[in-house]
Amino acid sequence: MVEPIAGGLHTQETIETRVEEGTVPEWIQAHWRSFREGLLGERNGSPFPCYFGARSVEAGAPLYTAVPSMTDPEALLNLGRTLRSYLEVYPTYDDHASLVTFFKPPDGSLSEAEYHEHLWNVLQFLHVHDPEPWPEDIPTDPDDPYWEFCFAGEPMFPTCRAPFYEERKSRYCPVGLEITFQPRALFENLNVTADHEKGGRAREIIQDRLSDYDGVCPHADLGDWGHEGDREWVQYMLSEDESKAPDEPPIEITREHPKSTRMLAEQTPTPTVGSPR
Numbered sequence: 001m002v003e004p005i006a007g008g009l010h011t012q013e014t015i016e017t018r019v020e021e022g023t024v025p026e027w028i029q030a031h032w033r034s035f036r037e038g039l040l041g042e043r044n045g046s047p048f049p050c051y052f053g054a055r056s057v058e059a060g061a062p063l064y065t066a067v068p069s070m071t072d073p074e075a076l077l078n079l080g081r082t083l084r085s086y087l088e089v090y091p092t093y094d095d096h097a098s099l100v101t102f103f104k105p106p107d108g109s110l111s112e113a114e115y116h117e118h119l120w121n122v123l124q125f126l127h128v129h130d131p132e133p134w135p136e137d138i139p140t141d142p143d144d145p146y147w148e149f150c151f152a153g154e155p156m157f158p159t160c161r162a163p164f165y166e167e168r169k170s171r172y173c174p175v176g177l178e179i180t181f182q183p184r185a186l187f188e189n190l191n192v193t194a195d196h197e198k199g200g201r202a203r204e205i206i207q208d209r210l211s212d213y214d215g216v217c218p219h220a221d222l223g224d225w226g227h228e229g230d231r232e233w234v235q236y237m238l239s240e241d242e243s244k245a246p247d248e249p250p251i252e253i254t255r256e257h258p259k260s261t262r263m264l265a266e267q268t269p270t271p272t273v274g275s276p277r
Contacts, residue, residue: 006066007078031102046212061094066102105176112164112244120250133257142233142249155184160237
């Protein structure tokens, strides 16, 4: 029996092989091709702006999962279980590996506002069913410059691609919602946090590439975690049309624990993976 891709944690090699064999649904094939072409291809003569992400994909480092629904509770519970498995696995698999999450597209097209709503519903669901308490050193107010989304005790940066981006092609995915979960520890391992000299240089290079790749100025909401004038939550899904994006953080975070034990009911088996290199 061929192991299903949706609902599990998989290496890039597995995704590539299964797509080539045609043993995964068309929507997963389309997601993978769009993701690979987006990060490894060029636009306007410029490579993908985040060269760390591009190098990671080129090396086969990321881990992947596919979610068959943006709203079904069981699908989102499985996403949470997979995310927990990823957080356990990635430091020994490859400490630069992010988790790339492909969501099955809905029937019919969605507006930008609806994609923002779906993203925050997913993150709120994960928080409500998180089996671990919110970290003590991370504020619960998203309007705090030191706030960031946390799951299973790990601060992380979930960044999105979606179909509504017409100008900012670095965030464009023609298939559906895509979330890449990147633990803060990953940025610390790369020494590219805002308090590190390498981080400042990386930001300059990425913003220069953004201008070339997208053909427009970098988004005004791009910033650094912990800087007083910057907020992280607005960067997860940058707006294309400001009037369609939320004005306030659309998530409620509390330290009450546990809120739910449903995610512990059935743990996704953790795969045995070796180095991608």
